[in-house]
Amino acid sequence: METRILGKTGLAVGAIGLGTEYLRRAPRERVMQVVDKAAERGVTYLDLVFNFADYLDAFASALDDRRDEFVLAVHLGSSERKGQYEKTRSPKRCETEFRESLARLHTDYADIVNVHFVKTQKEHEKVKEKGMFALASRLKEEGMARCVGMSTHDYGVAVDAATSGLVDVLMIQINLANNAMPHRNEMLAVCAREGVGIVAMKPFAGGKLLQQNRTVRITQYQTGSKALKKKIPKMITPTHCLSYVLSQVGVTTTVPGVSTLEDLEGVLHYLDATDEEKDFSELLVDFQEYVTGECVYCNHCLPCPAGIDIGECNRLLDRARHGIDSEIRDIYSMYPVRASACTECGQCVQRCPFEVDIISRMKEAASLFEE
Numbered sequence: 001m002e003t004r005i006l007g008k009t010g011l012a013v014g015a016i017g018l019g020t021e022y023l024r025r026a027p028r029e030r031v032m033q034v035v036d037k038a039a040e041r042g043v044t045y046l047d048l049v050f051n052f053a054d055y056l057d058a059f060a061s062a063l064d065d066r067r068d069e070f071v072l073a074v075h076l077g078s079s080e081r082k083g084q085y086e087k088t089r090s091p092k093r094c095e096t097e098f099r100e101s102l103a104r105l106h107t108d109y110a111d112i113v114n115v116h117f118v119k120t121q122k123e124h125e126k127v128k129e130k131g132m133f134a135l136a137s138r139l140k141e142e143g144m145a146r147c148v149g150m151s152t153h154d155y156g157v158a159v160d161a162a163t164s165g166l167v168d169v170l171m172i173q174i175n176l177a178n179n180a181m182p183h184r185n186e187m188l189a190v191c192a193r194e195g196v197g198i199v200a201m202k203p204f205a206g207g208k209l210l211q212q213n214r215t216v217r218i219t220q221y222q223t224g225s226k227a228l229k230k231k232i233p234k235m236i237t238p239t240h241c242l243s244y245v246l247s248q249v250g251v252t253t254t255v256p257g258v259s260t261l262e263d264l265e266g267v268l269h270y271l272d273a274t275d276e277e278k279d280f281s282e283l284l285v286d287f288q289e290y291v292t293g294e295c296v297y298c299n300h301c302l303p304c305p306a307g308i309d310i311g312e313c314n315r316l317l318d319r320a321r322h323g324i325d326s327e328i329r330d331i332y333s334m335y336p337v338r339a340s341a342c343t344e345c346g347q348c349v350q351r352c353p354f355e356v357d358i359i360s361r362m363k364e365a366a367s368l369f370e371e
């Protein structure tokens, strides 16, 4: 595994890290197997995005007596309400939950305390005013964190943070699908200049880039353009995606999310891949445009007052758009709350960083699966 230095933190990390979002509900044994296998191949960076007790307990078992072999990012402000993810901006609650998370992980420090998901520049100002960065900085002074990080999906927010002097590390989505997103490359250049390490999340755009023989051009995929059907699709592999991400200026490590050992094998193949397998140049022509509105199943839109698991519902809807079968219907029938429960309150729309028209999508899901 190639080792890279995470900006001014000086921390050495494997170029491939691990995102853990999709292990949220995995049994402890699977989490342990995934972490074992990843560690065996040199993965050191682990992003622990949630503070659910069972999730942290599983990682505590996986890390066991080798905590110091990993660089752990623990999020400040990623909370829970009634079993659903919830973002909080209360420094008091954040501190309590951060300390609880460390205790659950059987460690007394995080390598990175990550101020969680700052959506807009206005929110960035609010977070600063409310004292979230002051809290992160104090946790660093008290030895409970080695560095301060922040996660965002907004490149303007990332530039503000990188030049604020308050963060050492930024976690942000970098992938082929946002190759042409305005201001992305300027942001990467600013971070490189400021020595702010970049942890690239969503290297597969939430899995969308890996829908074999289907996704060629995100814009066409989204609009269902006939041109897509006429075109010979190009296969996009995890190795293409990782190779692209790791070639971008300033990116130190990437944290692909996996839910199974098989997913992990797909990721780790990158380490054995030939130069030819890593060559993504032919794909770039299909990613010269960027459009908003694509769901990447991140669930930053939760909690939904009606209890809908919006990310999962959107994921199934995207699958169904390419052909609905009994397996899809069975999965939907097991959802505890269905899309038709949407009251159109709009709370999720305010939180979604990707301008997804969630209300329309819930209507579409209800009509597709429930009628």
Ligand code: SF4
Pocket: 294, 295, 296, 297, 298, 299, 300, 301, 302, 310, 311, 314, 351, 352, 353, 354, 355, 356, 358
């Ligand atoms: S609707 Fe937006 S916030 Fe919700 S899962 Fe999709 S991309 Fe994420």
Ligand code: SF4
Pocket: 303, 304, 305, 306, 307, 308, 310, 341, 342, 343, 344, 345, 346, 347, 348, 349, 358, 359, 362
């Ligand atoms: S608009 Fe619908 S899906 Fe979104 S939070 Fe409200 S009830 Fe939930």
